[in-house]
Amino acid sequence: MRPDFLAGLRVVDLTWAGAGPFATKVFSDFGAEVIKVESTTRADPVRLGAPFKDGVAGLNRSGYFASRNTRKKSISLNLKIAEAQEAVRELIRHADVISNNFGPGAMDRLGLSYDEVRAIKPDIIYLAMPMYGETGPLSGLLGVGMTISAVTGFTSLTGYSDGPPLGPGTHYPDHAANPYHAAFAVLAALRLRRRTGRGMKIDLSQVESTLNFLGIPLTGAAISGKAATRNGNRSEVHAPYNVFRCRGDDEWCAIAVTSDKQWNDLTSILGRSDLGEDENLKRASGRLHRIDDVESAVASWTLRRTSSEVVTELQRAGIAAGMVQHSRTLIEDDPQLRSRGYWQHLDHPEIGQVTLNSPPYLMDGERVELVRPPLIGEHTDELLANVAGYSAERIQRLRELGAIEDPPVV
Amino acid sequence: MDQPYSGLRIIDLGGELSAYASRLFANLGAEVIMVELPGGRSDRHLPSPSLVPGYGGAEFAFTNAGKQSVTIDWASPKGWIVLEKILKRSEIVFLESDAIELLPKILGVPGGRIITATSHFGLKGPYQAYAGNDLVAQAMGGLAWLSGTPGLPPLKVPAEQTRFITSAYAAAATAIALWDLEMKGQGHVIDVSAQECVAHSLQNAPQVWDLEHKVLSRGGEGIRDATEDVFACRGGYVFLAAALSLPASWNGIVDWMMREGHPGADRLLEADWQDRGLRATAPMKLEFKELFEGFLADKHRSEVLEVALRRKIAMAPVSDISDIPNDPQLLFRDFFVDLPHPAFGRSVRFPGAPYRFSEPVWRITHAAPRIGEHNTQILSASDEAARRAYDAS
Numbered sequence: 001m002r003p004d005f006l007a008g009l010r011v012v013d014l015t016w017a018g019a020g021p022f023a024t025k026v027f028s029d030f031g032a033e034v035i036k037v038e039s040t041t042r043a044d045p046v047r048l049g050a051p052f053k054d055g056v057a058g059l060n061r062s063g064y065f066a067s068r069n070t071r072k073k074s075i076s077l078n079l080k081i082a083e084a085q086e087a088v089r090e091l092i093r094h095a096d097v098i099s100n101n102f103g104p105g106a107m108d109r110l111g112l113s114y115d116e117v118r119a120i121k122p123d124i125i126y127l128a129m130p131m132y133g134e135t136g137p138l139s140g141l142l143g144v145g146m147t148i149s150a151v152t153g154f155t156s157l158t159g160y161s162d163g164p165p166l167g168p169g170t171h172y173p174d175h176a177a178n179p180y181h182a183a184f185a186v187l188a189a190l191r192l193r194r195r196t197g198r199g200m201k202i203d204l205s206q207v208e209s210t211l212n213f214l215g216i217p218l219t220g221a222a223i224s225g226k227a228a229t230r231n232g233n234r235s236e237v238h239a240p241y242n243v244f245r246c247r248g249d250d251e252w253c254a255i256a257v258t259s260d261k262q263w264n265d266l267t268s269i270l271g272r273s274d275l276g277e278d279e280n281l282k283r284a285s286g287r288l289h290r291i292d293d294v295e296s297a298v299a300s301w302t303l304r305r306t307s308s309e310v311v312t313e314l315q316r317a318g319i320a321a322g323m324v325q326h327s328r329t330l331i332e333d334d335p336q337l338r339s340r341g342y343w344q345h346l347d348h349p350e351i352g353q354v355t356l357n358s359p360p361y362l363m364d365g366e367r368v369e370l371v372r373p374p375l376i377g378e379h380t381d382e383l384l385a386n387v388a389g390y391s392a393e394r395i396q397r398l399r400e401l402g403a404i405e406d407p408p409v410v
Numbered sequence: 411m412d413q414p415y416s417g418l419r420i421i422d423l424g425g426e427l428s429a430y431a432s433r434l435f436a437n438l439g440a441e442v443i444m445v446e447l448p449g450g451r452s453d454r455h456l457p458s459p460s461l462v463p464g465y466g467g468a469e470f471a472f473t474n475a476g477k478q479s480v481t482i483d484w485a486s487p488k489g490w491i492v493l494e495k496i497l498k499r500s501e502i503v504f505l506e507s508d509a510i511e512l513l514p515k516i517l518g519v520p521g522g523r524i525i526t527a528t529s530h531f532g533l534k535g536p537y538q539a540y541a542g543n544d545l546v547a548q549a550m551g552g553l554a555w556l557s558g559t560p561g562l563p564p565l566k567v568p569a570e571q572t573r574f575i576t577s578a579y580a581a582a583a584t585a586i587a588l589w590d591l592e593m594k595g596q597g598h599v600i601d602v603s604a605q606e607c608v609a610h611s612l613q614n615a616p617q618v619w620d621l622e623h624k625v626l627s628r629g630g631e632g633i634r635d636a637t638e639d640v641f642a643c644r645g646g647y648v649f650l651a652a653a654l655s656l657p658a659s660w661n662g663i664v665d666w667m668m669r670e671g672h673p674g675a676d677r678l679l680e681a682d683w684q685d686r687g688l689r690a691t692a693p694m695k696l697e698f699k700e701l702f703e704g705f706l707a708d709k710h711r712s713e714v715l716e717v718a719l720r721r722k723i724a725m726a727p728v729s730d731i732s733d734i735p736n737d738p739q740l741l742f743r744d745f746f747v748d749l750p751h752p753a754f755g756r757s758v759r760f761p762g763a764p765y766r767f768s769e770p771v772w773r774i775t776h777a778a779p780r781i782g783e784h785n786t787q788i789l790s791a792s793d794e795a796a797r798r799a800y801d802a803s
Contacts, residue, residue: 005590018613030586045655050633051614051621063617114768133766138739141715142659142724143651146638150649150728155640157568157731158557165640165647165728168567169556169628170613176571177764180578185765187585188414188438191592192771196412201768208745209764213574215430217731220468222759223460227732233545233554233566237457241545243554243563252564254549284457315540322546324564326555327619327626330609334550336537342606343616355620360579360606362532363587364598 002369004031009190010387011097012037012088013072014112016044018145018174019206020101020129021068023182027097028071029359029368035095035383036074037088038376040405047376053351059407060350060375067356069373070346075384076377076405084403085111090388092120096193097186101129101206104139114201123199125189129182133205145171148178152210157217159230173210181209239287240266240294243324244302246310252324253307255298255314263287265317270301331355346372377407413439413771418588420502421445421493422477423484423509426453426570427528427604429473430577431584432504436476437763437772440502443788444479445493450781452507464780465753469570472760473577474778475749480789481782484512492789494519501591502526502584513599522597524587526580530572532603542604547572551608556615558628565628575611576604636689636698637663640728643706647728648714650702654686662721667705674701735759751777 009032013024021036021044028034038044043059046068052061075091077084089111092098098117100107107113107128114126131148132138141147146167149155155167182204189200211218217228228236233254235241240263241256257263260282267276275297280286287294302310307323314321325334331343340362348354349372359368384390384398398404416439422432423445436442444451450464453474458467465471480496483489497503497519505513505527516525527533530542531550540546548554548566558565580602587598609616615626618633626633635653637660652659667675678701682688706714711727718725729737735746748757763772 003590005586026582026586048655049614051618051624053621055622063621064614067614067617132739133743136739136742138715138719140719140722141726141739142718142722143726144638144656144724147649147651147724147726150640151726151737153729153731153734154567154569155647155649155728158565160559160562160565163559164642166558166565167640167649167728169558169626169630170611170615172567172611175611175613176575176578180582181764183582184434184578184585185767187582187589188771189767191585191589192412192414194592198769200771202765203768204765205743208740208743208762208766211734211740211745211761212764213571214569214731214734215472215574215761216469216569218734218761219472219758220458220460221731222735223468223471223754226459227730228569229730230568233563235545236459243545243549243565245563252549254545254554254566256543256545258543318541320541320543320546322540322542322550324549324554325552327552327612327615330552331616331619336531336535336605337609339535340532340603340606342609351621355616357610357616358606359583360603360610361583362601363583365601 001366006030006032010095012095014100019178022179026183034072036072071371073379074374075380081403097125099127104134126201129204145174148173177210177213178206246307253310256320415440419500421500424504425506427576428504431581434581442477462753476774478784479779526584526600528602530604533601544570544572547604551605560629576607579607636695644710651724659724662723
């Protein structure tokens with residue numbers, strides 16, 4: 001399905017990079033008109049972020065950008081020029097939401113503070129997503145997604161138990177906590193506006209948002225007084241619960257035994273009745289006490305099998321196990337994702353075919369059909385004419401002033 | 411104060427994958443009623459050092475704050491009658507685990523509503539019946555692959571992230587479907603797969619395979635800049651990001667080292683440090699690590715933070731969980747919420763709102779309930795009688 005659930009809503013989207021555009025993509029994929037306000041001279045860094053078709057960089061060639069900006073429209077302006085700022089204000093006059101993920105003060109410098117925007121559109125929903133919030137002694141701290149991991153505890157908790165903190169290998173908060181908290185907050189504000197007529201500002205500190213994804217260790221420490229520390233893949237309460245090497249090059253599987261019965265079944269599969277009969281290992285606490293013995297028994301079994309063989313055999317016995325998959329196996333091999341039509345292959349004028357993740361659910365049994373992302377500035381004239389109501393002469397005048405940044409001719 | 415979801419009733423037959431999703435609605439005004447079998451739902455019993463019988467542990471306390479609990483044996487005919495009655499007055503239903511069996515019956519209950527079913531692999535497909543949990547979902551979804559050190563095992567992201575990722579997607583999708591229900595009267599069924607949610611959170615890894623036929627390795631060889639790493643300093647570690655795409659950060663580091671007369675600055679001014687590709691290679695990562703950790707050796711992480719702020723360098727301390735309650739920024743913003751919690755006989759300090767609205771519409775009204783805490787309040791007298799009759803049988 002190509003849903004129109006949010007048709008009629010308009011978002012003036014000044015977000016860029018990772019978290020912000022992933023949040024507004026939720027709206028465009030469901031039919032809201034999301035107007036991405038861009039610049040060719042100061043482009044969204046993700047437009048210039050790898051991977052590129054054939055490894056050749058270009059404003060319209062990034063697969064990363066494509067994955068975060070489906071079904072949006074693009075207007076390309078030079079916001080240093082007053083007439084371009086006026087055009088944005090005109091778009092806002094006809095919008096429901098304005099979004100940004102700049103640091104504190106940047107929107108003020110564009111003349112787009114909450115008060116200024118509210119003067120144009122009193123019931124606007126105004127989403128701001130600075131890293132550490134708009135106020136406070138560290139509000140000026142700069143960072144990327146991994147910086148958010150560092151200050152929230154994700155970095156400290158990710159690592160081997162006997163090694164230094166490593167952190168998630170991605171800018172993890174940009175891809176989960178912050179975009180979806182942001183989208184949820186905007187949807188809530190829109191619902192309240194529908195009933196009350198009042199707009200609102202949302203100040204989403206990406207650090208505060210991310211800390212909620214660490215609610216379990218934070219609340220656990222508040223209750224017990226004991227703070228969690230990094231522990232590889234192990235569990236505090238279950239064993240064996242880890243990632244094990246399998247036969248093949250860099251092949252791994254996850255095995256998670258979460259009941260004593262599963263342990264008993266596992267020892268049968270391993271052919272280790274001696275372990276199954278060992279009274280000291282019948283409870284998880286005993287297995288945790290002798291974790292090295294337990295894990296080495298599992299590891300010597302997995303090492304002789306492919307991850308797929310391990311998973312098939314353990315899942316047949318009702319034990320949670322999974323191959324450690326990566327992008328190639330997810331796209332090319334995984335029968336579950338294939339059968340559910342998870343990967344969509346879109347035609348793109350410059351990239352050719354691009355493979356993108358579907359929104360991770362079926363809606364009424366169907367996939368949410370994606371629409372390709374915009375070329376930079378693709379909708380500039382259309383949006384100025386149809387949303388801002390500008391005449392052709394006025395658009396031409398903006399072009400002469402340099403307020404419109406047409407993409408370079410390739 | 412009117413809240414965004416005031417007047418909305420959610421029947422929560424969920425579990426660990428959707429608990430946080432329905433909590434997001436509860437804190438914005440929805441009446442979220444957990445309907446539990448008499449023994450309590452599965453996430454109450456998750457083993458935890460802080461487990462309190464009848465209540466659950468820290469995980470349950472965090473992900474179910476502000477909800478209500480009733481016990482109904484919905485698998486029995488009488489129990490279903492009671493459940494059906496409260497379902498009729500609901501707009502959203504979360505389903506998980508055994509409760510997914512109820513889907514066909516709930517579809518027959520009069521009135522349009524959103525039914526959101528969460529599971530590890532989805533409601534259909536060859537892995538549909540596979541057993542799952544956080545570690546397995548992070549493995550099968552591709553997230554674990556991306557963290558860790560080459561040669562050592564891939565690493566999960568900590569703290570049960572599958573539950574939060576899945577809940578975040580489930581909440582947003584449910585809110586969108588609710589918009590459609592309220593605007594057009596159209597109910598929806600949403601089949602949320604945790605594996606798909608995890609696979610949706612892999613940064614650009616799928617596109618790197620798609621367009622360049624490269625599998626990103628853990629450790630970021632060939633991708634991550636030499637500066638994008640954790641560095642030891644006095645009192646702990648700091649994280650730095652100073653790729654050439656962040657010129658203020660890179661120039662700030664070099665200038666800082668020059669002003670302190672550190673010999674490494676001259677090396678960083680050489681031509682190879684202007685080559686983005688070379689900077690992502692293992693030898694240059696190693697060289698930068700040794701050089702920068704040498705520079706930081708006599709500097710405390712609090713001093714490093716002060717320099718980062720002053721010089722506009724993207725650099726911050728690596729906080730432990732025990733540091734978070736003392737974070738000066740979070741304290742300044744009054745982030746934490748002290749919630750009285752009967753299970754623990756005192757207030758428990760919770761992370762505060764994930765977002766701040768310009769009106770005070772977010773709140774945690776009460777702690778996660780004990781099993782059946784709201785039976786009398788929510789079930790009408792006749793329903794209560796039906797439930798008791800069943801319990802006695």
